[in-house]
Amino acid sequence: xxxxxxxxxxxxxxxxxxxxxxxxxxxxxxxxxxxxxxxxxxxxxxxxxxxxxxxxxxxxxxxxxxxxxxxxxxxxxxxxxxxxxxxxxxxxxxxxxxxxxxxxxxxxxxxxxxxxxxxxxxxxxxxxxxxxxxxxxxxxxxxxxxxxxxxxxxxxxxxxxxxxxxxxxxxxxxxxxxxxxxxxxxxxxxxxxxxxxxxxxxxxxxxxxxxxxxxxxxxxxxxxxxxxxxxxxxxxxxxxxxxxxxxxxxxxxxxxxxxxxxxxxxxxxxxxxxxxxxxxxxxxxxxxxxxxxxxxxxxxxxxxxxxxxxxxxxxxxxxxxxxxxxxxxxxxxxxxxxxxxxxxxxxxxxxxxxxxxxxxxxxxxxxxxxxxxxxxxxxxxxxxxxxxxxxxxxxxxxxxxxxxxxxxxxxxxxxxxxxxxxxxxxxxxxxxxxxxxxxxxxxxxxxxxxxxxxxxxxx
Amino acid sequence: xxxxxxxxxxxxxxxxxxxxxxxxxxxxxxxxxxxxxxxxxxxxxxxxxxxxxxxxxxxxxxxxxxxxxxxxxxxxxxxxxxxxxxxxxxxxxxxxxxxxxxxxxxxxxxxxxxxxxxxxxxxxxxxxxxxxxxxxxxxxxxxxxxxxxxxxxxxxxxxxxxxxxxxxxxxxxxxxxxxxxxxxxxxxxxxxxxxxxxxxxxxxxxxxxxxxxxxxxxxxxxxxxxxxxxxxxxxxxxxxxxxxx
Amino acid sequence: xxxxxxxxxxxxxxxxxxxxxxxxxxxxxxxxxxxxxxxxxxxxxxxxxxxxxxxxxxxxxxxxxxxxxxxxxxxxxxxxxxxxxxxxxxxxxxxxxxxxxxxxxxxxxxxxxxxxxxxxxxxxxxxxxxxxxxxxxxxxxxxxxxxxxxxxxxxxxxxxxxxxxxxxxxxxxxxxxxxxxxxxxxxxxxxxxxxx
Numbered sequence: 001x002x003x004x005x006x007x008x009x010x011x012x013x014x015x016x017x018x019x020x021x022x023x024x025x026x027x028x029x030x031x032x033x034x035x036x037x038x039x040x041x042x043x044x045x046x047x048x049x050x051x052x053x054x055x056x057x058x059x060x061x062x063x064x065x066x067x068x069x070x071x072x073x074x075x076x077x078x079x080x081x082x083x084x085x086x087x088x089x090x091x092x093x094x095x096x097x098x099x100x101x102x103x104x105x106x107x108x109x110x111x112x113x114x115x116x117x118x119x120x121x122x123x124x125x126x127x128x129x130x131x132x133x134x135x136x137x138x139x140x141x142x143x144x145x146x147x148x149x150x151x152x153x154x155x156x157x158x159x160x161x162x163x164x165x166x167x168x169x170x171x172x173x174x175x176x177x178x179x180x181x182x183x184x185x186x187x188x189x190x191x192x193x194x195x196x197x198x199x200x201x202x203x204x205x206x207x208x209x210x211x212x213x214x215x216x217x218x219x220x221x222x223x224x225x226x227x228x229x230x231x232x233x234x235x236x237x238x239x240x241x242x243x244x245x246x247x248x249x250x251x252x253x254x255x256x257x258x259x260x261x262x263x264x265x266x267x268x269x270x271x272x273x274x275x276x277x278x279x280x281x282x283x284x285x286x287x288x289x290x291x292x293x294x295x296x297x298x299x300x301x302x303x304x305x306x307x308x309x310x311x312x313x314x315x316x317x318x319x320x321x322x323x324x325x326x327x328x329x330x331x332x333x334x335x336x337x338x339x340x341x342x343x344x345x346x347x348x349x350x351x352x353x354x355x356x357x358x359x360x361x362x363x364x365x366x367x368x369x370x371x372x373x374x375x376x377x378x379x380x381x382x383x384x385x386x387x388x389x390x391x392x393x394x395x396x397x398x399x400x401x402x403x404x405x406x407x408x409x410x411x412x413x414x415x416x417x418x419x420x421x422x423x424x425x426x427x428x429x430x431x432x433x434x435x436x437x438x439x440x441x442x443x444x445x446x447x448x449x450x451x452x453x454x455x456x457x458x459x
Numbered sequence: 460x461x462x463x464x465x466x467x468x469x470x471x472x473x474x475x476x477x478x479x480x481x482x483x484x485x486x487x488x489x490x491x492x493x494x495x496x497x498x499x500x501x502x503x504x505x506x507x508x509x510x511x512x513x514x515x516x517x518x519x520x521x522x523x524x525x526x527x528x529x530x531x532x533x534x535x536x537x538x539x540x541x542x543x544x545x546x547x548x549x550x551x552x553x554x555x556x557x558x559x560x561x562x563x564x565x566x567x568x569x570x571x572x573x574x575x576x577x578x579x580x581x582x583x584x585x586x587x588x589x590x591x592x593x594x595x596x597x598x599x600x601x602x603x604x605x606x607x608x609x610x611x612x613x614x615x616x617x618x619x620x621x622x623x624x625x626x627x628x629x630x631x632x633x634x635x636x637x638x639x640x641x642x643x644x645x646x647x648x649x650x651x652x653x654x655x656x657x658x659x660x661x662x663x664x665x666x667x668x669x670x671x672x673x674x675x676x677x678x679x680x681x682x683x684x685x686x687x688x689x690x691x692x693x694x695x696x697x698x699x700x701x702x703x704x
Numbered sequence: 705x706x707x708x709x710x711x712x713x714x715x716x717x718x719x720x721x722x723x724x725x726x727x728x729x730x731x732x733x734x735x736x737x738x739x740x741x742x743x744x745x746x747x748x749x750x751x752x753x754x755x756x757x758x759x760x761x762x763x764x765x766x767x768x769x770x771x772x773x774x775x776x777x778x779x780x781x782x783x784x785x786x787x788x789x790x791x792x793x794x795x796x797x798x799x800x801x802x803x804x805x806x807x808x809x810x811x812x813x814x815x816x817x818x819x820x821x822x823x824x825x826x827x828x829x830x831x832x833x834x835x836x837x838x839x840x841x842x843x844x845x846x847x848x849x850x851x852x853x854x855x856x857x858x859x860x861x862x863x864x865x866x867x868x869x870x871x872x873x874x875x876x877x878x879x880x881x882x883x884x885x886x887x888x889x890x891x892x893x894x895x896x897x898x899x900x
Contacts, residue, residue: 002646002647003645005646006645006647006648009646009648010647010649013648013652019652023656025879025880027631028880029880034604034605037607038607039733041607041733042730042731042732042733043607044606044607044608045730045731049728049730052723053725053726053728055723056722056723056724056725056726059720059721059723060722061715062712062715062716065711065712065715069708081706081707081708081711082707083707083710083711087707131887132877133875133877133886134875137878150877150880152877153880155879156879157878157879160878177878177881178881178883180878181875181877181878181883181886182883184886185886185887189800189887193800217873217875217886218873218874218875218886219832219873219886219887219888219889220886220887222828222831222832222867222888223829223832223887223888226796226827226828226829226831226832226833227797227829237711242725243858244854244855244857244858245728245851245855245858246728247854248849248850248851248854249730249851251850251854252732252815252849252850252851255816259876261749262745262748262815262816262817262870263749263816263817263850263868263870264870265749265869265870265872265873265874265888266832266867266868266869266870266873267867267868267870268865268866268868269863269865269866269867270865271862271864271866272864274828274865283711285707285710285711285714289711289714289715290714293720314634314635314637314649314653315649315653318652349509350642350646351646352639352642353592353635353637353638353639353642353646353653354507354592354593354639354640354642355634355635355639356592356593356596356597357592357596357603357605357633357635359596360596360603360605360606361605373506376507376508376509377506377509377510377511377512378509379509380509380510380512385509385510386645389508389509389510389641389645390510392508392641393504393505393508393510393513394513396500396504396505397510397513397514397516400468400499400502400517400520401499401516401517401520403496403497403498403499406468410472413472430643430644430645430647431644431647431682433647433648433651434647434654434655434683434686435651435679435682435683435685435686436681436682436683436685436686437682438473438678438681438682439473440472440473441472441473441475441476443475444471444472445466445470445471445475445479445494446466446471446496448475448479449494449496450496454478454479454482454494
């Protein structure tokens with residue numbers, strides 16, 4: 001009955017040392033988040049407001065998209081609309097081609113990952129340089145992020161050291177994070193200075209003012225956009241919020257939830273193009289507008305991509321980002337994957353013990369676990385339900401619908417205690433992986449009650 | 460006030476003493492408790508696995524079984540949470556359930572309604588409290604570690620009524636133990652890994668017993684402890700509360 | 705049909721009752737002494753803030769903080785230790801190699817050490833490309849929290865670009881080890897004085 005996620009997770013855990021490091025490191029980020037949020041007495045009120053503002057904005061998205069694009073255009077930005085990933089990539093390439101761009105420097109954008117923009121541009125002869133340190137490490141390794149905020153969290157310093165020796169001519173055997181980061185700083189500084197265009201994602205689009213807000217710690221979005229004349233923003237339709245007062249709520253939640261910082265180092269507001277330059281905003285749908293609001297699924301659109309649900313998720317911490325089939329892992333990724341393609345990504349639904357911790361850390365109060373529970377209810381209709389799980393459920397239902405049979409089985413259960421080990425502990429018994437079976441009591445509560453033993457003893 | 464006692468299937472077969480302790484306690488407080496013998500399962504295992512349609516029949520049966528009671532009390536936070544929060548959506552539009560309105564976990568029932576000032580007996584042992592996910596984050600038996608709210612624990616409040624109990628809590632105080640119903644077998648590697656980590660945190664407190672309001676978590680952890688032959692024992696919280704009865 | 709119309713049409717299909725916009729009134733954190741709060745949090749975020757007392761010479765203070773800096777950029781007339789005025793540069797690339805930039809901040813935020821800088825130099829690259837950054841801030845312009853900050857930002861003029869900066873550039877992308885100086889300034893110091 002094991003899913004793709006379960007199998008990949010087992011492989012991840014087989015390196016227990018690495019699993020523990022990953023688990024504890026992300027837990028440490030969760031703790032930093034806790035420390036930071038406990039200093040804000042109004043924290044729960046902020047989460048509540050964030051959920052309400054987003055719910056309102058998503059309900060009235062047509063209005064806010066129109067308002068945003070009008071304001072952005074009057075600021076002098078050029079607004080594009082892309083209904084899917086293909087169109088997004090074509091638009092971006094079209095702009096780059098028109099400006100004869102040879103080198104594009106990018107700051108972190110999960111949307112461009114979603115659209116597979118990099119390979120599209122590289123195939124067409126554009127040099128694409130990821131400038132976020134973690135993203136750059138992965139780009140040089142030919143891999144993709146395993147966490148949306150800490151993309152290279154699964155890499156050890158020695159691996160990065162070796163990579164930099166090869167690609168950045170760093171000192172042999174030096175894997176000190178400070179040394180490596182400063183090596184990358186020098187190397188990427190040159191990339192910033194020689195790039196023809198810069199691309200960023202968007203944390204928020206402010207409808208009232210038409211500006212785009214980007215939050216980074218490294219300053220890479222700003223290095224790119226202040227040295228190039230051409231700035232392209234890639235923004236999902238759900239990133240719109242009404243105004244700066246709304247932004248104050250989200251900005252207070254974002255960094256505290258994401259990394260346990262009171263603020264990101266840079267919160268950059270892009271309203272107008274740079275002197276003599278151009279600013280393009282590509283507004284991307286790619287399936288978002290089709291998300292139905294019937295079973296509360298559209299609440300996933302409230303997500304501000306802080307990654308807090310991953311850091312708290314006991315399953316994500318112990319199975320790593322690559323154990324999920326969708327490019328975004330963890331509780332939010334399970335949900336986004338199902339919204340993208342239930343048939344392709346249903347194997348991730350097993351990666352949840354329904355502990356509900358993700359719900360409690362989510363700054364937009366998304367019912368992530370509840371939505372996973374709801375998706376599980378639909379697996380059978382996609383013919384994706386696990387046969388053995390279905391059989392077990394059917395068997396249990398059959399028994400529990402028949403109190404007399406239930407009573408007989410309760411009576412027989414202790415016999416299992418006496419079965420030879422090889423019959424009980426084998427490959428067919430996933431419980432027996434690392435655990436002993438519970439021992440059935442000699443007499444069940446039901447039987448004792450029927451015989452009046454319990455009542456008599458207590459009169 | 461008539462109370463229907465619900466003893467979940469696995470408690471019934473594996474931990475009947477937990478059911479007995481629950482009965483004893485409620486009886487001790489002078490409550491009118493009855494165990495309807497036709498009860499079976501609330502439907503949670505099937506629903507969490509993705510088969511709410513199979514849970515539906517059981518939920519209807521559960522409703523019928525407990526119709527005549529004013530309250531339903533169960534020694535299981537998880538089953539209680541399932542009935543309370545899922546029955547409404549499981550039922551068809553024509554039927555409005557009432558089990559969801561009147562079911563209580565035995566700990567919250569005693570803590571919130573009976574409010575005893577003291578319990579008889581002594582339990583002179585060190586215990587580490589297992590804060591189960593559904594107990595904490597659904598029934599709110601204690602303040603969830605993620606939330607910025609006033610800290611409290613109904614479980615610790617109750618335990619402190621018994622003389623001699625020394626209460627501890629593990630690091631990562633309410634992290635999931637990895638049981639999760641069918642999760643335990645479908646994701647057995649992650650489940651066991653979570654369980655081992657949880658046990659290490661409990662054992663590190665120096666406690667002799669791990670106790671909690673959910674036998675399902677304890678069953679999973681006990682399975683690991685038995686495999687590894689670790690020197691820590693398990694006891695449901697009602698068994699400690701009823702130790703003088 | 706254009707893609708915009710496609711998207712709008714699709715959104716129409718799923719439109720329903722609109723959840724009302726909540727009133728954004730938050731009883732947010734306040735400081736008895738916002739300046740003291742700002743000083744403390746600035747250190748916490750890896751930066752620093754110093755108070756310029758009455759009669760202190762700001763140029764001497766900055767020089768004492770950066771004794772070896774030679775290539776110093778500032779467009780502020782009172783900054784006499786500047787070696788050049790960055791606004792005279794047409795090409796931001798020329799700013800690479802600036803050791804110290806001295807700029808003015810408009811508003812400080814005590815809850816997170818942010819300083820609001822609506823673009824007040826010709827090349828915004830200066831804020832990021834310089835190895836070290838000094839921000840001069842009026843001590844009467846430190847607010848408690850981001851709600852107050854954005855109220856100010858919304859009510860105080862248009863900007864083509866603006867940025868909140870809280871401490872130096874940093875990253876923890878290698879094994880979560882915090883390293884100061886990723887791409888932007890390696891040190892950020894805020895000088896708080898009575899400028900009004």
